Amino acid sequence: MSWKINFLKKSPWVFHVNTGACNNCDIEIVNLLTPKFDVERFGIKLVGSPRHADALLVTGVVTAQAAPRLQEVYRQTSKPCVVFVMGACACGTGIFSTGYHVVGPVDKVIREVDPNAIIAYVPGCPPKPEAMISGVVKALSAI
Amino acid sequence: MTEALDILFWILIFPGFVFTLIIGLIASWIVRKVSALVQWRVGPPLFKQLRVLQPFYDIMKLMGKEILLPEEAQRTTFMMAPVVGMAAVMLLATILWRVAIAQTAFVGDVIVVIYLMVLPSLALILGSSASGSPHAAVGTGREMKLVMSYELALVLAFIVVIIKSGGRLDLAVLAQQKPFLSISGLLAFLVSLLCVQAKLGFVPFDIAEAETELGGGVLMEYSGALLAVWKIIHAMLLVALPLFLVTVFLGGFVDGVSWGVVKFVVVLVLLILIKNTNPRVRIDQAMKFFWYYCGIILVVAVVLAMIGNYYGIGWL
Numbered sequence: 001m002s003w004k005i006n007f008l009k010k011s012p013w014v015f016h017v018n019t020g021a022c023n024n025c026d027i028e029i030v031n032l033l034t035p036k037f038d039v040e041r042f043g044i045k046l047v048g049s050p051r052h053a054d055a056l057l058v059t060g061v062v063t064a065q066a067a068p069r070l071q072e073v074y075r076q077t078s079k080p081c082v083v084f085v086m087g088a089c090a091c092g093t094g095i096f097s098t099g100y101h102v103v104g105p106v107d108k109v110i111r112e113v114d115p116n117a118i119i120a121y122v123p124g125c126p127p128k129p130e131a132m133i134s135g136v137v138k139a140l141s142a143i
Numbered sequence: 144m145t146e147a148l149d150i151l152f153w154i155l156i157f158p159g160f161v162f163t164l165i166i167g168l169i170a171s172w173i174v175r176k177v178s179a180l181v182q183w184r185v186g187p188p189l190f191k192q193l194r195v196l197q198p199f200y201d202i203m204k205l206m207g208k209e210i211l212l213p214e215e216a217q218r219t220t221f222m223m224a225p226v227v228g229m230a231a232v233m234l235l236a237t238i239l240w241r242v243a244i245a246q247t248a249f250v251g252d253v254i255v256v257i258y259l260m261v262l263p264s265l266a267l268i269l270g271s272s273a274s275g276s277p278h279a280a281v282g283t284g285r286e287m288k289l290v291m292s293y294e295l296a297l298v299l300a301f302i303v304v305i306i307k308s309g310g311r312l313d314l315a316v317l318a319q320q321k322p323f324l325s326i327s328g329l330l331a332f333l334v335s336l337l338c339v340q341a342k343l344g345f346v347p348f349d350i351a352e353a354e355t356e357l358g359g360g361v362l363m364e365y366s367g368a369l370l371a372v373w374k375i376i377h378a379m380l381l382v383a384l385p386l387f388l389v390t391v392f393l394g395g396f397v398d399g400v401s402w403g404v405v406k407f408v409v410v411l412v413l414l415i416l417i418k419n420t421n422p423r424v425r426i427d428q429a430m431k432f433f434w435y436y437c438g439i440i441l442v443v444a445v446v447l448a449m450i451g452n453y454y455g456i457g458w459l
Contacts, residue, residue: 004207010200038184040175043197048358049278051211051366054204078209078366 011043015053021060025087025126061089088125158240167378168198205371215275224270225372231262252312274364282360286351292433297338299441300331321394327448332392347421385410
């Protein structure tokens, strides 16, 4: 297992999942790929299919509609994989915590599928791109 | 016995699998790095302490990942397709390197090379249509149409070269001449450069993969080691196809190894620059481009080559 994680740290390919975000975190995530921040420096690449991904970037409170889909995407991601929870809403439902359509924070929904999932949190509304890079690098060096 | 071992060594280690793979991974790192520099980015890291390049990490990581098989997939075909593609590209690389290094044909002639160059695309079509995913199905359809559109142009470009060599099909004979020094040969070279662009799935013709619309398209359902095999095939094609262009159109390694390497790098950089300065075309635009425009150019080139060959005018 350890060599798999070691190589995963060197080239994490990410898949972006929106589970009902206001689009603010998503704009900041797209910002990461621009020349100014350029996460390809760390070997990070945005891929189009969860099957290719090593890390899920999840944004948004998990709405009732999105929860089963998030779980399905997590199941379809080939393991080992890491879940990055981006933004205040995803970390702890934020200002929408009492909403009728909110199922729960991302970690709760993911742990229903896999209790041992590796989850890292980057709070902020939205988190700055610098904060995201710092969070991802810290989380990858911790596992 | 020793002869068989010799051939195995040729195919598996020196110019065939291992050597081509290493060169191919370095080439794919160059593709990513040059693309990044064109876009004013820094690009993938070199990892100076470990002396290993980013694509090696990608492949090793994919090797360690779980392989997911879709429920609706036709499993045997789905898993065998990358193996077929890999076998074809291994043999293709061996044949081309053998001509480049030893100046003798290993096995087969130009026709065999044409077949071996189509096989990876056919394997991709087979594998993705076996995966049972609607996105992959759209990608499969596009890949089929793309193969149909560029194959015609590529074979016509081949015919120009064959006419200029006086009807010889032997690859070792074709590698001795330099068709790009004549008008018809230059036209054929330019068109086949675009065909190779389409074969590699580089940007103006990455219609089948189309990450932004199809999310990976033909490769969508592949994961783990199977995806790694596809990445390896792509890296090896990145060596084999420019090498093929260099061998057939630019005179190959006849003037010495260093000139051969220079030609190879020039072709690779041309491919990367085309990749980075063009938007993706639609499939009907690609087909029209290859059949109407490239087709007409190549018909002119074939006629010029025949006239030149008949009257003995070298530059025509």
